[in-house]
Amino acid sequence: MNVLSFLIPVSVTLGLLGLAGFVWTLRSRQYDDPEGDRERVLDDRWDDEPRS
Amino acid sequence: MTMACPGCVAAPSQNDVAPVADDIILYLPDIHCAACIATVEDGLRALRGVRDVRVNLTQKRAYVSAVAGAKAATLIDTLAGLGHRAQVLDGNALAGQGAVGQDLLMRIGVAGFAMMNVMLLSVAVWAGAEDSTRHVFHLVAAAITLPAVAFSARPFFASALRALRVGRLNMDVPIALAIGLSAAVSLVGALNGSDRASWFDAALALTFFLLVGRYLDHLGRYAAKSAAADLAALASPQALLVRGGADHVVRADSLLPGDVIRVTPGSRVPADGVILEGRTELDCAALTGETAPDLRRVGDAVAAGEMNLTSPLLVRCIRAGTDTTLRRLSDMIASAEMQKSRYSGLADRAARIYAPAVHLLGLGAFAGWWAATGDPGRALEVAISVLVITCPCALGLAVPAVSTVTTARMFKMGLLVKSRTALERLSEIDEVVFDKTGTLTTGTPVLENLPLDQDLALAAGLAQGSSHPLSRAICAAAAARGVQPVPVAEVTEVAGYGVSGSRDGQELRLGRPEWAAGVPGGSDLSEVWLSRGMGRAAVFTFAEDLRPEAVACIRALRADGIRVALLSGDAPAAVARIAAALDLNESHGRLSPEGKVAWLQARADAGRRVLMVGDGLNDTGALAVAHASIAPSTALDAARSLADVVLLSDSLMPIRDALVQARRARGRMGQNMALALAYNVISVPLALAGLATPLFAAIAMSTSSVTVSANAMRRTT
Secondary structure, three states, X not given: OHHHHHHHHHHHHHHHHHHHHHHHXXXXXXXXXXXXXXXXXXXXXXOOOOOO | OOOOOHHHHHOOOOOOXXXXXXXXXXXXXXXXXXXXXXXXXXXXXXXXXXXEEEEXXXXXXXXXXXXXXXXXXXXXXXXXXXXXXXXXXXXXXHOOOOHHHHHHHHHHHHHHHHHHHHHHHHHHHHOOOOHXXXXXXXXXXXXXXXXXXXXXXXXXXXXXXXXXXXXXXXXXXHHHHHHHHHHHHHHHHHHHOOOOOOOHHHHHHHHHHHHHHHHHHHHHHHHHHHHHXXXXXXXXXXXXXXXXXXXXXXXXXXXXXXXXEEEOOOOEOOOEEEEEEOOEEEEOHHHHOOOOOEEEOOOOEEOOOOEEOOOOEEEEXXXXXXXXXXXXXXXXXXXXXXXXXXXXXXXXXXXXXXXXXHHHHHHHHHHHHHHHHOOHHHHHHHHHHHHHHHOOHHHHHHHHHHHHHHHHHHHHOOEEEOOOOHHHHHOOOOEEEEOHHHHHEEEEEEXXXXXXXXXXXXXXXXXXXXXXXXXXXXXXXXXXXXXXOOOOEEEEEEOOOEEEEEEOOEEEEEEOHHHHOOOOOOOOOOEEEEEEOOOOOEEEEEEEEEOOOHHHHHHHHHHOOOEEEEEOOOOHHHHHHHHHHHOOOOEEOOOOHHHHHHHHHHHHHOOOOEEEEOOOHHHHHHHHHOOEEEEEOXXXXXXXXXXXXXXXXXXXXXXXXXXXXXXXXXXXXXXXXXXXXXXXXXXXXXXHXXXXXXXXXXXXXXXXXXXXXXXXXXXXX
């Protein structure tokens, strides 16, 4: 059962990483314009030097 | 991770092009693809003074950050050159709208994360973990659940508290009770190391599913609100104020009685007043529905909303802002609006029955089990399981999921749904009433007869400089036929009569029959004569242009068993002509705005649910009184802001599609309610019998929520 004392913190940390990723996507406005983002993939204006 | 202030974490960072209040926000109704985005962004960025541009395709807006003093008009002209229509939106009216959605998404994220982790731990317990393992797992689950619930479920706690403070029950009271009680009782169990079941995962799953329902509901409201804000922002009319010998552009609602304003041809009169200088024809179609322009001279009154057609006017304001005729018309509407907002949707009606029923059930379970077993702990456990199972996850999703899906689908068809209950009301419609001018017809006349090319060229030469609708119809016909306008000298517009000019020493006149050719004409203005000195006079006749697919739309509505009628303020002859063209058997002409309202009320009293489609100020009363209402996007702002749905396309066919979609959505809502109820009918007796375990609750909750959402999204061909 000792292995659990490692695994539980590991699983919670991984979960927190996922949550941090979600927060990052939210902060960088990735849910504001889903349709626009879908179309922008086809746009080759920023291919060489990505827009900041 | 700064979990200390999740509100700040959820706030978007400012390093992207964030909509700031001084930015120029443009509404671009036509953009739809990657190429459009690139054209707009590159075209605007090439302009001087523009710092950055970001197009949002979902909202069909462009956020332009520009140096102070940049003019929105230049941006719009540039876009027009690139082939895109654009309108300025009032940034202040739109500021801060997305914050609530971001906040809810953040709470959903936290609840989802915690739910998955706790569920993992619970699975081990359900699978048979014993003693110390089980104890530790419960403690870990408690450590995750309590902060997550405290943060994520705050909207429910806050709303429940607000309701209780004023001594009322709402849907959030049992929700808060179920979440709070299950978390608290499980915490006590975990700390004491008792072997009672733990409800941590149930508390989190409840929070998660309810938040998803709340988010969908918010999306619906937000779409409705931002549609309304878009329209309000579009409609900030401006006025030319004459003061100290110069013209100043001011907002129309800042005008005061006594101000002198200039009204240029082609613009709307911004306030009620008296003409000081000038003589012109005014298009009153918006106020009365009449297509024939009205001649006004010095000393005559003008009303806000009328369109100046021929020559510039100086007007002294009598009433402005909220006091104008236009606004007072809307007062008549206020009471009708109240009535409509009292319409309660399916979800509201369900909630009203639901909240007291759940409390009674929970309380009954607790009292019954305590009396029967004498064990308050066990009784509390059963009561919690009842509360958790009856919690309206699926019920909360049933209606918003359907309306979100349907509203998005209707937006793709060119229909902007503005009211939250519009779908349900549209689904009940059994009669459609159209206004004529601007709704069934485009409101602009077209040349009907076929004059000789040389006559048309001469007439176009005379008409070129005029903004009178008949002049524009002549120019349009010439352009369509490829006829080059002949240059004419000394062109002068004689308000109320027509245009005169000269060519090769010959006097030319284009206008009313009696003025231009000395022929007695009827009062019907759909006829214009062209005379040149002694030569033969030519006649031009005009007809109103029907909107595309008007005939097909009406035929389709009839085929669906819906009655169609035409109500207009225009002359009976013109109304009869259109009614005949559309094969309508019920049409009424020369109806006052009050007449339209009375007609609709009589219909409503007869038990019919009428959909009003109209665009003018004279329709506003009718739009408000009708069971549901649609206005075309070309309608006046007062009409658009009253309508439940705004028709964005030129074609009328989406009206019929709207009714079909609404009926289908209504059916889906009913199915979803039945599904949600069916789950309760099966699981509540089990919970009351004390057989419901946390595992059982988790399965019932998730499957019902997923079934309901899947049913909402199901496509029917």
